[in-house]
Amino acid sequence: MVYVEESPPLRDGYVPAGWPGMRGKRVVVTGGSRGLGEGIVRLLLAEGARVATCAREGAGLAALGASMTGEERARLFTDELDVTDPGRLEDFVTASAKRFGGVGDTQRPGDTEGAEEARGPDGLDxxxxxxxxxxGGTFEQADSADWSVTWELNVGHTARLVRAALPHLRAAGGGSIVxxxxISGWKPGPPAQYGAAKSALIHLAASLARELGPDRIRVNAVSPGSMLIPGRRWDRMRHEDPRAYDAFAGAELPTGAPVSPHEVARTVVFLLSDWATGVSGAHLPVDRAQNAPSPYGY
Ligand SMILES: NC(=O)c1ccc[n+]([C@@H]2O[C@H](COP(=O)([O-])OP(=O)(O)OC[C@H]3O[C@@H](n4cnc5c(N)ncnc54)[C@H](OP(=O)(O)O)[C@@H]3O)[C@@H](O)[C@H]2O)c1
Structure with a gap:
C-alpha cells in the first residue's frame, strides 16, 4: 500500500498521478455471489485484484465463477459458508490469505521459480x-432472537471479519477496510433492528479508523441508498407494480432512479485503492440524494 506521508504541493500545472488501479491487491469480500457484493467482486477482478468471497449457496458462487474469463477466475477464490457460523468466517479469512500468500506461508508446494516474488509480500490489502x-419484520413483530440475528449478520460478522483479517493487513504493512x-443506518426508517445495526457500523468504522490508524489500516463506512438489483425488491416492484414503483421513484428519488450496485461498487473500490489514502473514519452515503429510507422500506 502506498502511504503518502506528506501531500505534494498543489501548484499551477500540477497533474495528479493516474488511477493506480487494483492490480495485485488482495481483497476479501463477504457476500459476493449477487447484488452489491457481486458488483464489488467483478469490479475488483476487472481492475486486476485477487479476490476471495463467500456466500451460503454454492450455486451462486459457481455461477459467478462460470461467468468469469479464465484469467479472472484464476484470481477468484470462493468458499461456501454462513458468516454467522462460529469459526467458519475466520477459517475463510485465513484460507484466503494463504491462497494469496498469507502469513508464514509464502512458499507453497508446486511453486515454480519466481512464483513467491510474483505473489508479493504476505497478507491482505x-x-x-x-x-x-x-x-423479524416490524419493530413489534421482531423478537429478541430477530434482533440478535440481525445484529450478528451486520455487526457481529463485521467485527469477526476485521479481527480475523488484522494480522494479514498488518503483514501487508496496512490496508483498507470498507x-x-x-441509508437506514444514518436516517431513521423501519425496520428498527436493521437501522440500529447499520448505524453501529458507521460508528464502528470511525472508531476502528482511530484505533487502527497507527497500523496504516484505514476503515470507512459506505451507505447505499435503495439499490436497483435485478430480481430484487425494487426491480420486482418496477415490473410487478409499475404504478407503485413510479410513485416511489417520483416521491423519494430526486434523480428519478435508484442508485445502482455498480455505482456503489465504484465508491467501495475507490476507498480500497491508493487514491483514498487520505480517507479514513469517514461515512460515505451513495444514494443519489435519496437522503432517507422510504416509507416502502430500504
Ligand atoms: N439492497 C439494497 O437496496 C440495500 C440498500 C442499502 C444497504 N444494503 C446493504 O448492502 C449489502 C448488500 O445488499 P444486497 O441487497 O446486495 O444483498 P443480498 O442480495 O441480500 O445478498 C448479497 C450476498 O450475501 C450473501 N449472504 C447473505 N447472507 C449470508 C450469510 N449469512 N453468510 C454468507 N453469505 C451471505 C448472499 O449469498 P447467499 O444467499 O448464497 O448466502 C449474496 O451473495 C447488505 O449489507 C445490505 O444490508 C442494501
Missing part, C-alpha cells in the same frame, strides 16, 4: 464487510 440484512452500512 483490503476487506469489505458486505453481508447484511434484517430479520463496512457496508445503509
Amino acid at each position: 483490503g476487506v469489505v464487510a458486505c453481508v447484511g440484512g434484517s430479520r 463496512l457496508i452500512s445503509s
Whole structure:
C-alpha cells in the first residue's frame, strides 16, 4: 500500500498521478455471489485484484465463477459458508490469505521459480464487510432472537471479519477496510433492528479508523441508498407494480432512479485503492440524494 506521508504541493500545472488501479491487491469480500457484493467482486477482478468471497449457496458462487474469463477466475477464490457460523468466517479469512500468500506461508508446494516474488509480500490489502440484512419484520413483530440475528449478520460478522483479517493487513504493512452500512443506518426508517445495526457500523468504522490508524489500516463506512438489483425488491416492484414503483421513484428519488450496485461498487473500490489514502473514519452515503429510507422500506 502506498502511504503518502506528506501531500505534494498543489501548484499551477500540477497533474495528479493516474488511477493506480487494483492490480495485485488482495481483497476479501463477504457476500459476493449477487447484488452489491457481486458488483464489488467483478469490479475488483476487472481492475486486476485477487479476490476471495463467500456466500451460503454454492450455486451462486459457481455461477459467478462460470461467468468469469479464465484469467479472472484464476484470481477468484470462493468458499461456501454462513458468516454467522462460529469459526467458519475466520477459517475463510485465513484460507484466503494463504491462497494469496498469507502469513508464514509464502512458499507453497508446486511453486515454480519466481512464483513467491510474483505473489508479493504476505497478507491482505483490503476487506469489505458486505453481508447484511434484517430479520423479524416490524419493530413489534421482531423478537429478541430477530434482533440478535440481525445484529450478528451486520455487526457481529463485521467485527469477526476485521479481527480475523488484522494480522494479514498488518503483514501487508496496512490496508483498507470498507463496512457496508445503509441509508437506514444514518436516517431513521423501519425496520428498527436493521437501522440500529447499520448505524453501529458507521460508528464502528470511525472508531476502528482511530484505533487502527497507527497500523496504516484505514476503515470507512459506505451507505447505499435503495439499490436497483435485478430480481430484487425494487426491480420486482418496477415490473410487478409499475404504478407503485413510479410513485416511489417520483416521491423519494430526486434523480428519478435508484442508485445502482455498480455505482456503489465504484465508491467501495475507490476507498480500497491508493487514491483514498487520505480517507479514513469517514461515512460515505451513495444514494443519489435519496437522503432517507422510504416509507416502502430500504
Ligand atoms: N439492497 C439494497 O437496496 C440495500 C440498500 C442499502 C444497504 N444494503 C446493504 O448492502 C449489502 C448488500 O445488499 P444486497 O441487497 O446486495 O444483498 P443480498 O442480495 O441480500 O445478498 C448479497 C450476498 O450475501 C450473501 N449472504 C447473505 N447472507 C449470508 C450469510 N449469512 N453468510 C454468507 N453469505 C451471505 C448472499 O449469498 P447467499 O444467499 O448464497 O448466502 C449474496 O451473495 C447488505 O449489507 C445490505 O444490508 C442494501
